[in-house]
Amino acid sequence: MNNPYYPIDTVLEDVITETPTIKTFCLKPVRPVRFKSGQFMQLTVPGVGEAPFTPSSDPNIAEKMEITILKTGKVTDALHELGPGAKLGLRGPFGKGYPLEKLEGKEVVVVGGGVGLAPMRSLLYGLFDDPSKYKRISIKFGAREPAELCFRGQYNEWVNLSENIDLTTTIDVPHPEWDGKVGLVTTLLDDLDINITDSYALSCGPEIMLKFVTLKLLEVGYKPPQIYLSMNRKMSCGMGKCGRCNVGHYYLCVDGPDMCYDKIKHVPNVFG
Amino acid sequence: MRFIDSTNFERLLKKLSGEGELFVPVLDEDSQKNHFERVEAFPLPEGTNFEGFRAVETLKGFAQLVRSMVARYPTEGMDEMDVEALIPTFVIVGAKACDVRAMQLVDKVQVEGEFTDPFYKARRDKMILIASDCTEAGETCFCNLLGSNPWPENGFDLSISKVDGGYLVETGSDRGKTIVEENSELFTDLREGQEKSRDEVRMKVLAGLKATNKKYPSGEKVTEPLREALSDPLWQDEAARCLECGACTNICPTCYCFLLFDQKDESGEGFKRIMSWDSCQVTGYARMAGMGNPRPRLSDRMKHRLYHKYDYLVLSHGEIFCTGCGRCIDACSASIDMREVFSRVAK
16 A cells, blocks of 8 residues: 655765755665656655755656755754765655746746755756757846855856856855855846747745745736746645645645746735 | 334444444533444443434544554555554444535545545545434534535435434445345334425424524635635734634534654654644644744634635635534634624625
8 A cells, every 4th residue: 555654765875065054965765756847855854854845856867866955944954964874764756846848949037046946956957858949048046145056066067058058146245256246136137138928937946035036027027827936835745635835725735836926926925 | 215213223333333433422411412422332322312413523533533643664564554454444323414524525635636645545434424314403503504404415324314213214325235234124114204204304404504594695605705805804803803722623524634743753763753633723834944934924824714615625626615514613712603704705
């Protein structure tokens, strides 16, 4: 019988420090876990609990999985103390994942902030499978300071994959080691050189960032159906049963966690 | 439909108690309300009452325990454990239409769809359900507003209706048919007038319900205005009285929300994953790591509960998740009455 509450035994193989508060955990589950970009997992720290995370790794690889996690609560605090060899558990994948089919032939704008870059990397790996399927892949990443820009070492590699890929970054406040753009991630959406009517924008980051990114996208001409947001809610079961992650009548764990803004724009406190 | 006299009905229950634990409603002298009790021995407990209206307890707690273990870790073979074999058969007698209906609704969430909760499903499969007609309505009963009747129409194995000297028995499942066939010597054919006398009681109870609830809007007239009332000040008004105790969600037969959490096991080496009832009315329910909370105010949470039942689940599962049992009204220390709230919404 299939007990969906039982986590698959998983070994922590490696830990990569991305920023002072963000680490990538390289996991090996005892059996392969196939997921689609944007689907999420419930990660168990034995004896502490479980919490939902979207993998940051390539969805084509099922034998191993990477999850990039900000230290921000009970489970993540415990995770950040762990090193290679630790025993963990995985349930999932849950949720729908990003609507990759819809993005084909479109100018895709990917907006990530802080640890929100983590699920975006899995989306990008999905898009990088065949970049020619998309007219354009334009990546806009922001963080508070240079040290908090995740995956910085990979950016060059990404833009070199194909001519239709570009990436710009910004940090919130000036920093002595930074000679790039300064300002909130929304400033990267000013003067967009994108054919907006033929574009989709996808964003992941803290709720407050999602709110201002959405407002900015609407201001520059995006319509709600063209905006996809990786929403945050507390989750427990992952299967639409525990009743915790409602956004309006949607359960993020089943219908999301990436939601088309058009479907949720009427919900009060949609951005928390 | 068959007739069974009261003595033979008790014989039938005694026989069924051989299948597993047997629960019956027993009338509490002081409160004049039914409570489910486990039958330890026959004859049936004094005060056993298959009449009246719904018991204080719902059927929810039989299918989704207040607290139960759903996984242990790390333990070899746990993912292949045979839940069906772990859960024994049990028999519930005297459940009313609103509660049978509530289980059918919760089934849609816990059993149907991509994932099934194997524990809930096993308990539902192992539940032999003998429903019974309401012979009176409680002051807070409003099943008629939800398009239901105070007698069970489906979702049971057997259903009994009190008539002079015994019960009329309807079968509602293959298991129910088998019970009647295997005990055919206990049943007789209907006598003339018995069905009519059952129907008279039914109509009388229904008429009473209609009279009690005539000033309130029916459930189907609530959903649309509710969608227009998202920012209505009435929510702050109503929530001002709420004590945030969570009684309404605990006592509700269709409130199925739960929390999973992990506890160190007795050995101190592994952990148990516990599923526990939870209440969307308390502050921490939707609070995330980092303290973000989509429903920080009590009015947000009260609104959420009613929207979940009368709007969200209509959109996601096609049904209002309320059966009009009225328990939330009985249980509320602040006298918040869902019917009054909806009267304001649908004004």
